[in-house]
Amino acid sequence: MKIGIVIDKLYPGKIGGAEQYVRNIISVMGNKEGIELTLFLNETALGLFENENPERIRCVCVPYQIPRASCLYEYYIAKYGLQVLFCPLFYIPYESCSIPIVTSILDIQYEYYPEYFTSDLLQYRRDETKKALINSAAIITISEFSKKTMLDKLGADGEKIYVTYSNSD
Numbered sequence: 699m700k701i702g703i704v705i706d707k708l709y710p711g712k713i714g715g716a717e718q719y720v721r722n723i724i725s726v727m728g729n730k731e732g733i734e735l736t737l738f739l740n741e742t743a744l745g746l747f748e749n750e751n752p753e754r755i756r757c758v759c760v761p762y763q764i765p766r767a768s769c770l771y772e773y774y775i776a777k778y779g780l781q782v783l784f785c786p787l788f789y790i791p792y793e794s795c796s797i798p799i800v801t802s803i804l805d806i807q808y809e810y811y812p813e814y815f816t817s818d819l820l821q822y823r824r825d826e827t828k829k830a831l832i833n834s835a836a837i838i839t840i841s842e843f844s845k846k847t848m849l850d851k852l853g854a855d856g857e858k859i860y861v862t863y864s865n866s867d
Contacts (some may be wrong), residue, residue: 701727702736702771702780704791706760708743713787716804720786721746728755736778738771738791760791768792789826790833798835803827805844809851827852838862 705720727733728751735755737747744759756778764770768791774780775797783795786802808815808823815823831837831852837859839845845861848854 699732699782700734700736700778700780702738702775702778702783704738704771704783704785705743705787706738706740706791707787707789708739708746710743710746716787719802719804723786724750724755734778736774736780738774768794772796785830785834788823788830790830793829793833795833799830799833800836800838801830801834802838803830803844803848804840806847806851809847831855834858836860 737757783799788803845859
């Protein structure tokens, strides 16, 4: 399977547990037989995965503030024959993708603790989460509690939310 992973908003050392989540996913998936990954990164994070499996992982730099992201992604989807676009950081880069989008939404803490977010960041999180919930073929979350909060607070479609637990082995 050929998977594109959108991590162009990954800035090393800035997003804590979500960064470790992304690193673990790439490490595991990059070593699975039959899986090829195309990572969409920003300039700052471009070197993060250079020591990962180069036979199965390629990196593509996504320019900051690209005006027509869909054109860039659709170009690489066609060029590399990508079958799924995986967005592990809760947002999708554009709507109406030509292949299925799978998005991770780890939590919606901003709905419970809005006082810890600036008004701009709060609105951004709400807008991006809504866009991901509508346009993703599947949503991955890390607990039944997180799934329940998306159902209760956001009216999400429970049929497309899948709980995957972290494995501590």
